[in-house]
Amino acid sequence: MIKNKRYIRQMILPEIGETGQQKLLDARVLVIGAGGLGCPVLQNLASAGVGNIGIVDGDVVDETNLHRQLLYTLKDCGNSKAETAEKAILELNPEINVSIFSEFFTAQNASKIVEEYQIIVDCTDAIAVRYLINDVAVAKRIPMVYASIHKFEGQVSVFNYKNGPSYRCLFPEQESLSIVPNCAESGVLGVLPNTLGTFQATEVLKIILGIGTVLSGKLLIYDALNFQTQIIDFPKNPRMIEKGIINGTQILNRKKRNEDLTPEAFFEKCEQQGVIVIDVRELEETPEFKGENVVRIPLGQLEEYSKKLNKNQEIVLFCQTGMRSQTALNYLVKSGFVGVFHLGKGIESLENQIQ
Structure with a gap:
């Protein structure tokens, strides 16, 4: 009662x-x-x-x-x-x-x-x-x-x-x-x-x-x-x-796949030869993450940009918190890309590890 x-x-x-x-x-x-x-x-x-x-x-x-x-x-x-x-x-x-x-x-x-x-x-x-x-x-x-x-x-x-x-x-x-x-x-x-x-x-x-x-x-x-x-x-x-x-x-x-990268795994991936690192944030967002293989392609432009890429190309995505990069990852996987990863909790998870 x-x-x-x-x-x-x-x-x-x-x-x-x-x-x-x-x-x-x-x-x-x-x-x-x-x-x-x-x-x-x-x-x-x-x-x-x-x-x-x-x-x-x-x-x-x-x-x-x-x-x-x-x-x-x-x-x-x-x-x-x-x-x-x-x-x-x-x-x-x-x-x-x-x-x-x-x-x-x-x-x-x-x-x-x-x-x-x-x-x-x-x-x-x-x-x-x-x-x-x-x-x-x-x-x-x-x-x-x-x-x-x-x-x-x-x-x-x-x-x-x-x-x-x-x-x-x-x-x-x-x-x-x-x-x-x-x-x-x-x-x-x-x-x-x-x-x-x-x-x-x-x-x-x-x-x-x-x-x-x-x-x-x-x-x-x-x-x-x-x-x-x-x-x-x-x-x-x-x-x-x-x-x-x-x-x-x-x-x-589904079995858990290692699509979500920790900060340590993210830095390791970024240093690998041949990997494309795509920042899907808007152009004005900070902090900036630089590198020879880093390109900034806002999420709304990724669909067009991805048409130029080889679907066997290894790709690492990141954004501010991980939400937009997850959306981008889902899209690329659905489109047939086989080697896609993203920074699981976004660039905010890197704290003081970048300048």
């Missing part, structure tokens, strides 16, 4: 009651991304009593995050988002269990991270990571609760719910490295991700409790500037489902 007064107001609801609250306490939800969307998702799930929450984020808190990522304060700047978010939601509800993964979600660590979870919440802003989350979720046959934001608008949906449509059904993958602008480039109204993240948390609770109408096969579009909402229906695409299952199964069953 649940004696905690914390949940009494929602347990009064006949759709929830003590049975529903126990379902929440037993649930296992993985939140990928502890930023603008992830913060309200984590706050709401923890407060509602979702008993087992996983947090995946390899980033650190920055002052530019604070207008929208309300789990963090000025004193948290420079600290791990995953660790800081864990502390914050345990202060909200110390009775839940929280597991953290202070790393970015990749094909290399996906199998280890998702193993115990029943629902995945996509709170990322990277298109390549969304396809990865989708494929893993499809292969595991668990729901993916999705949202994305842009300036004053956002959208929410639930994929892979009870054999429903997937992310690929709505957004067939383009084998391209064209980049969708993120908040840092296009800006965002601070309250917007909090609104959309709350929508995501609502869908998670409905899925766990088995109540209401879940946004499966439906895309909710929210226009904050004009306070308008629209729901668009979209169908299931069996071919896209099959593609997701194949990709996801390969990811979940």
Whole structure:
């Protein structure tokens, strides 16, 4: 019997009651991304009593995050988002269990991270990571609760719910490295991700409790500037489902390859004759890493540049944190390149080892 007064107001609801609250306490939800969307998702799930929450984020808190990522304060700047978010939601509800993964979600660590979870919440802003989350979720046959934001608008949906449509059904993958602008480039109204993240948390609770109408096969579009909402229906695409299952199964069953280089292995690779080292950051980003075999090709230009390369050519990629270089690695491998590596945690992991 649940004696905690914390949940009494929602347990009064006949759709929830003590049975529903126990379902929440037993649930296992993985939140990928502890930023603008992830913060309200984590706050709401923890407060509602979702008993087992996983947090995946390899980033650190920055002052530019604070207008929208309300789990963090000025004193948290420079600290791990995953660790800081864990502390914050345990202060909200110390009775839940929280597991953290202070790393970015990749094909290399996906199998280890998702193993115990029943629902995945996509709170990322990277298109390549969304396809990865989708494929893993499809292969595991668990729901993916999705949202994305842009300036004053956002959208929410639930994929892979009870054999429903997937992310690929709505957004067939383009084998391209064209980049969708993120908040840092296009800006965002601070309250917007909090609104959309709350929508995501609502869908998670409905899925766990088995109540209401879940946004499966439906895309909710929210226009904050004009306070308008629209729901668009979209169908299931069996071919896209099959593609997701194949990709996801390969990811979940893959053996760990040494694609992620440590700083030591990175320096060793860079000194090897014939290796091309590609910096996929934008031209203005620092610190600069120089070398006779180092070229700077921003991620958006890599697709065109790669056409000039031999697919047997050994390539080492790097960026600031490892996210863009992982995206570049995935693209090159899909394109048939056989000797591709990247600096796993980006140039930031080199600390004082470069001038």
